[in-house]
Amino acid sequence: MKTIDDRVAVGRTLIAAAVAAVLLAGCAAAPAAPEGASEVRAKLTQLQSDSNLASRAPAAIKEADAAVRTAEQPEADRSLGEHRVYIADRKVEIASAQAQTRYLEDERARITAERASAQLDSRTREVDMAREATADAKEENAELQRQIDALKAKPTDRGLVLTLGDVLFESGRAELKPGATSNLGQLVAFLAKYPSRTVAIEGHTDSVGGDDYNVGLSQRRADSVRSHLVSRGVDAARISAMGAGESAPVASNESAAGRQQNRRVEVIISNPALAAL
């Protein structure tokens, strides 16, 4: 009997101790989730509320969320709690890395579009510039034509040929007549406007008089024109001058009218397009 009573007492003590232990364990575990769980939750919440990322790794975020919920459960086994927090933390990080990767991949379409649009802009600009250049060239050609017309020059294989009649000179003289310079004014202007063009000046006479005389006279007349151009600012290096005498008539020397045509100075303006080629 006594022994039974003793056992009962021991049993009661054991039960009380067990209850106390359970209560104690309950008290220790109840307060909160394992240490670190709230930080992991905060990290996950941040990821979920990032509009650039939240929708980009739904499966990984869902998995991370489940791991965080497990980690948040009060756990008496401290090391199990730590383990769960560790797993949850890495799963959140994995979800975050995946979402960011996906974001970067999606960005590529934007970068490519930006690039394409920049290329398109550039091409449009190039076309505009080319069109402008064409318009400029057309305008330039038209202007040149106007100048040539004003000069009364004739386009030939040798270039533009401007024929200055004998009105420039007194008979037998090589000095330009005072009024002649205004005739040359347009040539000076033309050469100033088109500095890449060079000119060859050729003096010609009719058949009256000796050959040597005529060559000398035509040379002096060509030189006069050259000097005049140089005095008006045309670079001497652009101008050559020669006397052809009576060797290259353009009309018959039989008639007075023909002889007058033959007495002339020709200014041959080089064609820059050919020179450039």
Add this chain to the structure above:
Amino acid sequence: MTSLSRPRPGSCLRAATGLAGVLLLSACASTPPAPTAQLQAAQQAITSAERADASRHAAGELSAARAKLASAKTAVQAEQMVAAERLAGESRVEAELAAARTTFVKARIVNDEMQSSTGTLIDEMQRKSGDAK
């Protein structure tokens, strides 16, 4: 009191015996199986991260994963199978993180290159049209 407590002692004893038996059993099952599957999964995750060049782009995570796996194997030898299983699990997620970060870093490198070449292109175009004007 006594009449109340009388029927109890027997059941209490039986419960205590049962509990002790369970405890003994679990202790006697002495070597629980090693967490082979978890160890293999961790090793696979590490190998996969290594193949993705994680040692270059996520070296810290990769070496943490390796260290965790080594600890898991040590725990197996010490017959601490619960710890071993957890360590193996941690090694695996760490290796998966190494792989995920490696993928991210690679993607960023690609984007940076695209961005900078596009920037260069735009600069060039602006310079070209600027020169023309």
